[in-house]
Structures are given as structure tokens and as C-alpha cells.
Amino acid sequence: MEARHLRYALALAEHGHFGRAARALGIAQPPLSKQIADLERETGARLFDRTRRGVFPTAAGEAFLARARRALQEMTAATVDAGRAARGETGRLRLGFIASALLAPLPDVLGRFGRERPDVRLELHEMASSRSASALIAGELDVAVTLGPPRGAGAEHLVSVPIGHDHLIAVVSSAHPYAGQESVTLDQLRRRPLIVAAGEDEPAVTAGLRTLLGEDSPALIGATFARDVHTIIGLAACGVGVGLGPSRMLSAPRPGVRFCEVTPRTALPDLILSFTDEDRSPALGAFLDTVRRNCPDVGAALDRRLSHA
Amino acid sequence: MEARHLRYALALAEHGHFGRAARALGIAQPPLSKQIADLERETGARLFDRTRRGVFPTAAGEAFLARARRALQEMTAATVDAGRAARGETGRLRLGFIASALLAPLPDVLGRFGRERPDVRLELHEMASSRSASALIAGELDVAVTLGPPRGAGAEHLVSVPIGHDHLIAVVSSAHPYAGQESVTLDQLRRRPLIVAAGEDEPAVTAGLRTLLGEDSPALIGATFARDVHTIIGLAACGVGVGLGPSRMLSAPRPGVRFCEVTPRTALPDLILSFTDEDRSPALGAFLDTVRRNCPDVGAALDRRLSHA
DNA sequence: GAGCGGCGATACCTGTTGTGTATGGGGAGG
DNA sequence: CCTCCCCATACACAACAGGTATCGCCGCTC
Incomplete structure (x- = not known):
């Protein structure tokens, strides 16, 4: 059985007339008769009653047509869905x-x-x-x-x-002595307790800070380690120390904290x-x-x- | 697009290999390649990725195959449903x-x-x-x-x-004088208040009773009319009178009532x-x-x- | 009642197309 | 570099969907 049989059966049911259904399908009447006959032979059931007043689906035909409609809907939906998926819409x-x-x-x-x-x-x-x-x-x-x-x-x-x-910036509480400054120097960072990142990705960052501030800088040795930037900012807001992090922290302004550039400007990964x-x-x-x-x-x-x- | 394309696409997705899918479908490999190519041209989307390790559906292919499966299920269900309907099972x-x-x-x-x-x-x-x-x-x-x-x-x-x-029978309360009798005579009926049917279908029945009992039998003139047999039985149980009805009333036995044949036996429609x-x-x-x-x-x-x- | 017209089925032919065979191209592995 | 595997292409053929002509049947009308 092919989709053609379904389309023809639906057209026949819709028009109730072999000749008109064929014309609507763009084919001649004899092929339609043959295809419907083939379909009835394959399903093993008479699907249409041919009366003088028109062609009507039998009970079997009604059952068949209901499924046929859904099958054809699925087929057209298949093409539509494939197109949408191909265009990245779904x-x-x-x-x-x-x-x-x-x-x-x-x-x-x-x-x-x-x-x-x-x-x-x-x-x-x-x-x-x-x-x-x-x-x-x-x-x-x-x-x-x-x-x-x-x-x-x-x-x-x-x-x-x-x-x-991104580059390295500092974050401090509004009450912090550095809060008024546009930028802080490395020396200033070395004199204060620091708050730095300690996630899985951060060893390289931490290593970079060591090189920047000096291997055994007391600020780093006594630093507080936080798992994410929001914690760094939060701790800075509490006055725990000077937070250090990527400049994208500027996208998370928060009452009670100020951001300062670090001089010299230091690139991050x-x-x-x-x-x-x-x-x-x-x-x-x-x-x-x-x-x-x-x-x-x-x-x-x-x-x-x-x-x- | 024809059902064939759906079947071929599903087979290809299942086997992940043009050659093996074609063998499973009972055709050669080149026709399968052509049909899939036609399908991809018609849907306007590449449905399969041909890699060295096998053939896999793309995102568009997955979307297509999901619909294709349902479409084919509907088609087979159409035949099954038509057969069941034709055999009167549904x-x-x-x-x-x-x-x-x-x-x-x-x-x-x-x-x-x-x-x-x-x-x-x-x-x-x-x-x-x-x-x-x-x-x-x-x-x-x-x-x-x-x-x-x-x-x-x-x-x-x-x-x-x-x-x-069916033939005419009588129904009376267990306490009724006729309750012990196997049958009642027409004379006995004429001497008691009767309960007879009065539905839309019953004019013929009532006319029959008139002929049977006599045109101006006081029992009929003073009769109680009920719309259905259950009411006749119920009224008889209350002792309102002698109920008359079809012998199929025997299928509705009820405590407190007795059924009696009417002599002579009288056929009903x-x-x-x-x-x-x-x-x-x-x-x-x-x-x-x-x-x-x-x-x-x-x-x-x-x-x-x-x-x- | 005979002729007529509409409708579906049948017979036969034609053109399209789905399929088979043979072959090409391209990448992976030895 | 050669070979194998796999999919795509080229071409021939056969099957079949569709077109044309016609038949059989039934209802309608003159």
C-alpha cells in the first residue's frame, strides 16, 4: 500500500463521485477506479458503496479513512518537522x-x-x-x-x-580604604588579605597571581579561597579582604561593593x-x-x- | 512522497548501512541510494550523515523518522481497522x-x-x-x-x-383470590378491575381486549391504564386489580405477585x-x-x- | 418502451519510474 | 601504495501508474 492509495481514497470519499474525484486529483477516472479496486483487494474489505446517488464509504471505509487522514497528516508533518529541524528552529x-x-x-x-x-x-x-x-x-x-x-x-x-x-580586577567593600580609588596597585594588594578563586579551573589563575604578586606574598599565603565569583564578591562585601577576579565581575554590580582596576592591567585566560x-x-x-x-x-x-x- | 520512502528511510536508520538496509528490504543498494536521495531532495533537508563508521540520521532525520514511524503505523492500523470493521468486530x-x-x-x-x-x-x-x-x-x-x-x-x-x-397472561397480588389458580377465565376477568397497557403501541392491544371481553365490559371501562409492563406488575402487586400483559412478563418474576394463564389462550402481536x-x-x-x-x-x-x- | 445519458468497470496502450547490473570515486587500513 | 569497503552514478529493463477507448448497467425521459 502506498500513500497514493490513501490520497485517492480520501478524495473519493470527499467528492462521492469517481469522475469528480479523479478530476480533482488531476488524473483520469479509470486509473482511480483501478487504484481503489487495488486498495480494496489489499485491505480485503469493500471500502466504498457505489450507489446510483453517489459513492459512500462503508463502515470499513470509515474506519480506513480515519486512519488514512492521520497517516497523511503525519507524512506532511514529517517534511515540515525535518525542515524546521534542518533550519535549527527545533x-x-x-x-x-x-x-x-x-x-x-x-x-x-x-x-x-x-x-x-x-x-x-x-x-x-x-x-x-x-x-x-x-x-x-x-x-x-x-x-x-x-x-x-x-x-x-x-x-x-x-x-x-x-x-x-578579561583582565584582573579587584572588588572591595564600600567601606574599604581602597573603595574610593579608581585602581589599586600590586603593592596595595600585597598589603591586604586577598580573596581569590579556587575552582577546578583555577590552578592556572592562582599560579598567575603567584607570579604577579611574588611567590611567597603574605597576602596570598593568608588568602581566602572561594569556589565562585559570587562568593568572592560576597566575601569582599563583608570586608573579609580584597577580592580578585575577572573583569566580567563588572556585570554583577552589587550594593556595598566597589570594583577597582588593578595596575598594571593584567590579562586573564x-x-x-x-x-x-x-x-x-x-x-x-x-x-x-x-x-x-x-x-x-x-x-x-x-x-x-x-x-x- | 510515497510510503516507500518512509519504509526505506526507517530501514536505513535501523541498519545504519545502505547495503544491509537494501538487503533487508529485498532490493539492491543503488535503488535505495536513489530513493533516499529523492526523499532528501523533496524534504529539502539532509536526513542522513554518511560517515565511514556508518549512516546516521541527522537532527532533521530524527525529526522525520519519528513522524514516519507514526505514519506507517497509521497505515497498517488502517488496514487492520478496516478488516475489523468489515467483519463487524468494531x-x-x-x-x-x-x-x-x-x-x-x-x-x-x-x-x-x-x-x-x-x-x-x-x-x-x-x-x-x-x-x-x-x-x-x-x-x-x-x-x-x-x-x-x-x-x-x-x-x-x-x-x-x-x-x-406471546400470548395474554394475567398478573395478580399473592393475596388476590385468583393467586392460587393456574389460569383465569374471561368471565373471571370481567368481574374484576383490570390493569392494562396504554403506550403508543397499545391501541391495537386494547382493541383486542375489547373484542375478547366484550365491548362494554365494566372491567375494561373502569380499568387502570399503565405506560409499561413494570408498572402493570407493580400495580397488580399493590392489589389495584388484575394486570393483563404479554407472556414475556414471566421473565420478570417479583415477590408478592403471581402469574396466571388466561383461558382461552389468546395470542398477542x-x-x-x-x-x-x-x-x-x-x-x-x-x-x-x-x-x-x-x-x-x-x-x-x-x-x-x-x-x- | 425504446432511446439516451451518466457512471463505473474493463481492455489495451503508453510513458514514467523504480529496480537491477555495472562502474566510478573516495576514504580508511594494511 | 595498494586494496577493500561503501556510497553515488550511469544505463538498461521491466513493472506499473495513468491515458484512451469502450462496455455494461441503471435510471430517466420522450
Whole structure:
């Protein structure tokens, strides 16, 4: 049985007349008679009553037609759904990211993507950069935002572009002596208890601070370690010490704290957007489009990475 | 798009390999490649990723396959449902009947039919015989049980067989003087207040009683009229008088009442089973089969009526 | 009642197309 | 570098969907 038989049966039921149904189908009457006869032979049941006043479905015909309608609806829906999925309008996007990326630029990008593609199911997984990388390579994620480029076996197959440049800034309570300053010097940092990050991703950051402030700086030795940037800011607000973190903390202003630049300006590892370029899903393509439109410079980098790929 | 494309796409997704899928489908590999290519061109989306390790559906392919599976299920279900409907295993049977037919023989027949054809939706409409007849002719009923053969315009196109022979019996309270008797005579009836039927169908019955008992019998003039047999029995139980009704009342025994034959035995109009013979629905055919098996004599009459039709 | 017209079924032919065979191209593994 | 595996392409054929002509049947009308 083919879809043609269903279409013909439905047309016949609708018009109640072989000749008119055939004309509506754009074929001649004899082929329609034959196809209906074939269908009745295959189903083993008479589906239509041919009377002088018209052609009417039998009880078996009614049962058949109800299913036929749904079958054809499913078939057209199949094409529609495939098209939507291919254009990235539906589907699933699994995103791994480090928590601090939620300060910036993820809120903008995710908000925009959610509005542009309301039918894409976003699966958001906060995880350390190293786990994001291995999950990407294992095919468990579609895209990831990591601190620095992903490393490890298979990372060479990933496409990575910087999505945010950060430098080191300080955060202090409004009551803190540094609160009025535009910037703080390294010497000033060395004289105060510090609050620094201690997540899975942070050994490199901490090492960078050691080099910056001096290997055995008492401020670092007596530092408070926090698992995420919000804790750093919170502790700074309590006056525990001088918080140090990425400049994207500026996206999380909070009453009672002030941010200061650190002099000299010190670069931190970039936020990196990574994905596997083979088998790129349409939803990922749509996401990259959104990123492209949201951050022109990232878009340009993307185009460079994808053109020679 | 034809059902073939769906079957091929599903087979390809299942086997993940053009060659093996083609073998499973009983065709060669190139035709499968061509059909899949045609399908992808028609949907406008690449549905499968051809990799060295196998063929896998894309996101669009997954969306398509989900719909394709349902479409094919509907198609096979269409054939199954049509067959079931054609055999009268499903569908609808609209039965019109007079209330007293519920005493006998409808309970047996309906009970058996309900067990044998649990998926046929029974629509039961209690109505007067004349309304049953016109509803049958108008195509609003499939079958009817009436008191006497249906009359009126179009009734000649109906097939009718007697489904029960009844004669007049009396019903009295256990305390009634006649309660101990096997039978009562017409004279005895004339000496007591009577309770007789007064439904839409009953003028003929009442007329029969007049002839039987005498035109101006005081028992009839002072009779109590009841709309249905259960009321007749109930009034008799209260000692209002001697109830008169069809012998199928014997199927409704009740504490506190006794039934007596009436001497001489007096025939009443038969219960008649009628249906339209043209466009006989499978459910009706199944119902007639049940009747045939339940009442052999009715079956024989049916066969006689249908053979020469 | 005979002729007529409408409708579906049948017979036969034609053109499309689904399928088979043979072959090409491209990547992975030895 | 060769070989194998796999999918795509090329081409021929056969099956079948569809077109044309016609038949059989029934109801209608003159």
C-alpha cells in the first residue's frame, strides 16, 4: 500500500463521485477506479458503496479513512518537522559552561537565542572547563564555554574562538580604604588579605597571581579561597579582604561593593567558545548565528575558523 | 512522497548501512541510494550523515523518522481497522426497541452480543414501534424490535422476522383470590378491575381486549391504564386489580405477585425484528449472526427472508 | 418502451519510474 | 601504495501508474 492509495481514497470519499474525484486529483477516472479496486483487494474489505446517488464509504471505509487522514497528516508533518529541524528552529542544544560565564556574555547570548529559537530545547550544564572539553569530544555536548582553549586528546578536532577578553580586577567593600580609588596597585594588594578563586579551573589563575604578586606574598599565603565569583564578591562585601577576579565581575554590580582596576592591567585566560565542527547540528548553527549577530568580532573570528576548515 | 520512502528511510536508520538496509528490504543498494536521495531532495533537508563508521540520521532525520514511524503505523492500523470493521468486530449498532422487549428476548441477545463483539458500540433507543419503523426507514437505526410488523411508507423495503411469540397472561397480588389458580377465565376477568397497557403501541392491544371481553365490559371501562409492563406488575402487586400483559412478563418474576394463564389462550402481536437489507452494515450482520445462534427458529426465518432477497 | 445519458468497470496502450547490473570515486587500513 | 569497503552514478529493463477507448448497467425521459 502506498500513500497514493490513501490520497485517492480520501478524495473519493470527499467528492462521492469517481469522475469528480479523479478530476480533482488531476488524473483520469479509470486509473482511480483501478487504484481503489487495488486498495480494496489489499485491505480485503469493500471500502466504498457505489450507489446510483453517489459513492459512500462503508463502515470499513470509515474506519480506513480515519486512519488514512492521520497517516497523511503525519507524512506532511514529517517534511515540515525535518525542515524546521534542518533550519535549527527545533532540536536540542547542549551547552557546557563555567559558572562565571553566566556574568557575561552568556546572559545576552542565551536570552537572544531563547527569543529567536523558542522551540530549541536548551540543556545548560555548568561544569569545569576540563570536563566541558572531554564532554565535547565525547559528543555529550554541542558547544562549550571554557576558560582558555580546551586541551586533551581530541581537542585538535574542536573549533575554538575567544568570546570574551578579561583582565584582573579587584572588588572591595564600600567601606574599604581602597573603595574610593579608581585602581589599586600590586603593592596595595600585597598589603591586604586577598580573596581569590579556587575552582577546578583555577590552578592556572592562582599560579598567575603567584607570579604577579611574588611567590611567597603574605597576602596570598593568608588568602581566602572561594569556589565562585559570587562568593568572592560576597566575601569582599563583608570586608573579609580584597577580592580578585575577572573583569566580567563588572556585570554583577552589587550594593556595598566597589570594583577597582588593578595596575598594571593584567590579562586573564580568555573565555573560549568551542564546538566540534564535524556533524554540526542545525541548532548549533543557529546558535553560532546568534553569537555572530550578538558579537561582531566573535563572528569574524568564527568565519575565519570555519572558512579554512 | 510515497510510503516507500518512509519504509526505506526507517530501514536505513535501523541498519545504519545502505547495503544491509537494501538487503533487508529485498532490493539492491543503488535503488535505495536513489530513493533516499529523492526523499532528501523533496524534504529539502539532509536526513542522513554518511560517515565511514556508518549512516546516521541527522537532527532533521530524527525529526522525520519519528513522524514516519507514526505514519506507517497509521497505515497498517488502517488496514487492520478496516478488516475489523468489515467483519463487524468494531463499529456501531443502533437498536430501537419497545420497552417490554427488555423482558425477553433482548437481555439474552444483547448480553451475548456484548460478549461476542465487545468493540461494537451499542446504541440502545427505547421507542414506540411506529417511531422505530420510521427511524429504520430514515437510516437512523440499523435494527429495531417492534410490536407487530412495521407499517408505513417504505416499510416494504424492510426485512422483518418474528423474534418472539406471546400470548395474554394475567398478573395478580399473592393475596388476590385468583393467586392460587393456574389460569383465569374471561368471565373471571370481567368481574374484576383490570390493569392494562396504554403506550403508543397499545391501541391495537386494547382493541383486542375489547373484542375478547366484550365491548362494554365494566372491567375494561373502569380499568387502570399503565405506560409499561413494570408498572402493570407493580400495580397488580399493590392489589389495584388484575394486570393483563404479554407472556414475556414471566421473565420478570417479583415477590408478592403471581402469574396466571388466561383461558382461552389468546395470542398477542408478535415481537418483530426488522432491518433494512440494502447497505447492511457488518455490525448488523454480526448481530444477526448472534440472533441466529441464540434462537435457531429465528435464524431459520432469517435465512428464508434473506435467501430470496 | 425504446432511446439516451451518466457512471463505473474493463481492455489495451503508453510513458514514467523504480529496480537491477555495472562502474566510478573516495576514504580508511594494511 | 595498494586494496577493500561503501556510497553515488550511469544505463538498461521491466513493472506499473495513468491515458484512451469502450462496455455494461441503471435510471430517466420522450
